[in-house]
Structures are given as C-alpha cells and as structure tokens.
Amino acid sequence: MNPKAAAPRKVIPIAAQPADGELVSLYASHQKIYPRSAPGFFNNWRWAMVWLTQIIFYGLPWLEWGARQAVLFDLGARRFYIFGLVLYPQDFIYLTGLMVISALSLFLFTAVAGRLWCGYACPQTVYTEIFLWIENKVEGNRSARMRRDAQPWGLEKVGRKSLKHLLWLLLALWTGFSFVGYFTPIKELGVEVIQMSMGSWEIFWTFFYGFATYGNAGFMREQVCKHMCPYARFQSAMFDKDTLIVTYDTERGEPRGARSRSADPKALNLGACVDCSLCVQVCPTGIDIRKGLQYECIGCGACVDVCDTVMDKLGYARGLVKYSTDNAMKNHWSQAQTLRHVLRPRVLVYTTILSSIVLAVLISLTLRTPFKVDVVRDRGVTARLVAGGKIENVYRLQLMNATEKPQRYRITVSGLPGLQISSETVLAVESTQARWVPVRVQAPFDAAAPGSHKIHFEIDALDSSGHLREKSVFLLPSNN
Numbered sequence: 001m002n003p004k005a006a007a008p009r010k011v012i013p014i015a016a017q018p019a020d021g022e023l024v025s026l027y028a029s030h031q032k033i034y035p036r037s038a039p040g041f042f043n044n045w046r047w048a049m050v051w052l053t054q055i056i057f058y059g060l061p062w063l064e065w066g067a068r069q070a071v072l073f074d075l076g077a078r079r080f081y082i083f084g085l086v087l088y089p090q091d092f093i094y095l096t097g098l099m100v101i102s103a104l105s106l107f108l109f110t111a112v113a114g115r116l117w118c119g120y121a122c123p124q125t126v127y128t129e130i131f132l133w134i135e136n137k138v139e140g141n142r143s144a145r146m147r148r149d150a151q152p153w154g155l156e157k158v159g160r161k162s163l164k165h166l167l168w169l170l171l172a173l174w175t176g177f178s179f180v181g182y183f184t185p186i187k188e189l190g191v192e193v194i195q196m197s198m199g200s201w202e203i204f205w206t207f208f209y210g211f212a213t214y215g216n217a218g219f220m221r222e223q224v225c226k227h228m229c230p231y232a233r234f235q236s237a238m239f240d241k242d243t244l245i246v247t248y249d250t251e252r253g254e255p256r257g258a259r260s261r262s263a264d265p266k267a268l269n270l271g272a273c274v275d276c277s278l279c280v281q282v283c284p285t286g287i288d289i290r291k292g293l294q295y296e297c298i299g300c301g302a303c304v305d306v307c308d309t310v311m312d313k314l315g316y317a318r319g320l321v322k323y324s325t326d327n328a329m330k331n332h333w334s335q336a337q338t339l340r341h342v343l344r345p346r347v348l349v350y351t352t353i354l355s356s357i358v359l360a361v362l363i364s365l366t367l368r369t370p371f372k373v374d375v376v377r378d379r380g381v382t383a384r385l386v387a388g389g390k391i392e393n394v395y396r397l398q399l400m401n402a403t404e405k406p407q408r409y410r411i412t413v414s415g416l417p418g419l420q421i422s423s424e425t426v427l428a429v430e431s432t433q434a435r436w437v438p439v440r441v442q443a444p445f446d447a448a449a450p451g452s453h454k455i456h457f458e459i460d461a462l463d464s465s466g467h468l469r470e471k472s473v474f475l476l477p478s479n480n
C-alpha cells in the first residue's frame with residue numbers, strides 16, 4: 001500500500017478573494033473582557049499588594065511628622081519633606097539615585113520572574129482590581145455581568161450601572177485628591193474642598209488624576225497594558241530562558257479534551273487539560289496561555305490559580321499552568337533545580353549593583369551636610385574703592401537650612417592676603433527656611449595683581465555640625 005495515499009489530507013482554509021473594488025476593513029472592534037474572579041495563592045498575593053500599596057498611597061499624606069505633614073513635595077517653596085529629611089532642588093542627585101534604583105529593581109525583578117511589577121504592583125493592575133471588585137459587588141459575577149450587558153436597558157440595569165459609576169467616580173476623585181495631597185498640605189486641601197475654595201491647579205490635578213484613574217481602571221483596563229504601556233514592549237529584552245514566566249505544560253496537558261471526573265485520561269488518550277477554558281475566562285487581558293507566552297500576559301498568575309483548582313477537583317497534580325522557565329520545561333527540572341538556575345550571573349550582577357547603589361544613597365543621605373549654600377557675585381555692584389584704601393566686592397549668599405530647628409551660621413572668607421568680610425558674619429536662618437543675604441568682602445587694593453582671583457567662602461553651622469566651602473571670584477580693578 002502506498003503510505004502517501006493513506007495519509008489524511010490536510011485542508012488549508014483560504015479566505016475568498018474580495019471582489020474587485022470591495023473594501024476590506026483591517027479594523028477589529030474591541031471585544032469587552034469580563035474577567036472571572038479566581039481565588040487562590042497568587043490572587044491572595046495580588047490583594048496583599050493592593051492593600052499594601054493603597055494603604056501607603058492613601059494614608060501617607062495624612063501622617064504627621066512634628067508640626068508638619070510627614071511627606072510633602074512643596075513645589076511652590078521648592079522643598080521636599082520626607083519624614084525627617086528636608087530636601088532642596090540642590091538635592092536632585094537623590095532623586096536621580098531613586099530613579100536609578102527603581103529602574104534597576106525593575107530589571108532585577110523582570111530577570112527573575114518576568115512581569116512581577118505588572119501583575120502585582122503596577123497602579124493599572126491595582127486600580128483595575130479594585131474597580132473590578134466594585135463591579136463584581138454591584139453587578140454580580142462574570143455571567144451576571146455578561147447577561148446584563150446583553151439585555152436591553154431597563155430600570156434595574158440603569159440603577160446598577162449608575163451605582164457602579166458613582167462608586168467608581170467617588171473612588172477616582174478620592175484618588176485624585178490624595179495625589180494632590182502630596183503637593184499641598186492635605187488637611188488644608190480638605191478644608192478648601194469643603195469651602196469650595198480650591199486653587200485652579202489643585203482643581204485641575206484632582207480632576208485630571210481622578211478621571212485618568214476612572215478611565216484607565218474602569219474602561220481602558222487591559223488596553224493600557226496592551227497598547228499604551230511601553231514596558232510591555234521592551235520587557236522581552238530582559239527575559240531569557242531562565243526567567244520565571246507563567247507557562248502551560250504542553251507535554252502534560254495535550255491532547256486536551258473534556259472527560260468525566262472518573263474517566264482515565266490515559267485510556268481516552270487525553271492529557272491533563274480538560275479544555276474548560278477557565279484559564280481564558282480569568283485572564284484580565286483575555287489571552288489563552290495554552291498558546292504559549294504572549295506579550296499581553298502581565299504575569300498575574302490568575303490562570304495558575306484557576307487551573308490548580310480544576311486539577312484539585314479532578315484529583316490531578318497541580319501545576320499544569322505554573323510559574324516556570326523555558327529551560328526548566330525543556331529539561332524537566334525540579335522546582336529546586338529551576339530556582340538554582342534562576343539565581344544566574346545576570347541576576348547576581350543586578351543584585352550587586354542595586355545593593356551598592358542603595359548603600360551609596362543611604363550613606364550619602366546619612367552623611368550629608370544639613371544645610372546648603374549658593375554664592376552669587378552681585379553683578380549689579382562693581383568692585384569699588386572704600387574707606388581705608390580697600391577694594392570691596394559684594395556677593396549674595398543663599399543659606400538653606402535643611403533641619404527642623406533654627407540655625408546660626410558663621411561665614412569666613414579666604415584666598416587673598418588681608419581678605420575679610422565687612423558685613424555680618426553670623427547669620428540666623430529659621431527651620432527649613434532659605435534666606436538670601438548680601439555679604440560685603442574687602443581686600444587691600446595691593447593684595448594681588450589687578451584681575452580676577454579665586455576665593456573661598458567657609459560656612460560653619462554653629463548650632464549643629466557641618467562645614468561647607470564654596471568658591472567664587474574677587475575682582476581687583478587696575479589702578480588707572
């Protein structure tokens with residue numbers, strides 16, 4: 001018998017050619033996703049992160065530190081208060097350090113376990129989770145929501161939808177209010193809201209942030225992750241074959257198919273997947289993890305939880321869908337072997353660099369001088385001859401007190417023979433305040449050759465420790 005003749009024929013479906021002149025739309029309308037809730041281990045972790053991040057976000061602006069708000073970014077006064085720290089724009093280096101730490105942490109977490117940030121801590125995920133919870137409470141579970149959306153509008157539908165949107169809006173506006181509370185003292189802002197006397201910027205940002213939350217978490221949802229977030233696009237560059245990702249065990253699961261609980265899958269020539277599609281129904285981005293890793297997957301683990309529940313019900317081993325690595329799946333590694341490979345050189349390098357930068361920032365913050373000084377030569381006043389045959393230059397010093405107590409500072413000057421300050425040398429600055437002071441510096445006219453000479457201002461804190469040295473120039477005019 002000819003084996004070729006016996007082989008089943010493959011039929012490749014080919015779409016009919018559109019008629020000449022017929023318009024073919026490449027646009028696919030968005031299908032609304034109704035994610036089913038899936039209790040389980042990773043769901044608990046996600047909710048733990050929702051609580052943790054939101055207790056911090058909503059609670060932090062209400063915390064007091066002495067007589068002020070513990071965390072306040074006062075852009076008007078150009079001062080940032082973070083618990084005991086008072087930072088000035090000159091402390092920008094710490095913000096840079098924070099950004100580098102955040103970026104490196106993202107690289108590290110992604111190299112270890114893919115989109116951990118996306119699945120558990122990203123504001124988009126967190127607010128979508130909260131908004132979905134409200135939707136679930138008001139409109140019912142997935143099937144009830146789908147049924148209601150398919151029904152024509154009626155009193156019950158209008159009532160439930162209105163209540164849902166009202167709750168969403170209240171939460172979104174509270175989120176906007178809390179956000180603005182990081183930049184304006186939140187208690188004063190609360191009073192302004194009650195008296196309806198908020199400033200225009202405060203109104204703008206409360207509503208802008210509020211509506212962004214309402215739109216992104218209520219309507220856009222997975223669209224933000226799929227089409228707007230740049231991180232989804234470049235994450236694959238940080239993955240390798242030892243990165244933990246949510247994976248479907250094809251070898252174990254296929255061929256998939258429905259069966260009764262008591263049936264023996266081997267006898268039916270079936271794998272462990274019962275093709276219940278629950279992993280698709282719980283997916284917030286609506287993908288089927290059984291088709292392999294897709295860029296839409298945010299690594300939330302919902303499909304792992306629900307599939308484990310299905311496996312439990314059938315009495316099969318858990319882990320048909322699980323966090324695993326490409327290499328572990330290919331080589332059939334145990335969990336311990338997989339984890340050993342996750343701790344690879346790349347991860348250790350990221351960890352070392354990250355720890356070093358965190359340590360450097362902490363040491364620098366601990367050792368930083370608790371005041372700042374800016375020296376500007378007063379260009380409005382030229383070098384002039386004063387009594388006693390001395391040449392005088394005038395400077396403007398900005399003294400910034402970064403402590404919570406009033407401070408006195410002594411200023412001295414060096415760099416030329418006979419150079420001295422002829423104005424006040426001890427200056428007081430109130431707690432967390434900055435002060436501009438004119439400082440007159442004199443030198444004998446023959447202290448050096450005419451021209452520009454480098455000098456130094458030495459500033460000592462008298463009520464605390466700290467010494468700063470700032471350079472400037474002293475001009476000696478020519479005799480003629």
Ligand code: SF4
Nearest residue numbers: 273274276277279307
């Ligand atoms: S939840 Fe598990 S058993 Fe059900 S379809 Fe998905 S992979 Fe298969």
Ligand code: SF4
Nearest residue numbers: 283297298300301303
């Ligand atoms: S495939 Fe699984 S892990 Fe990925 S987004 Fe969907 S439910 Fe979450």
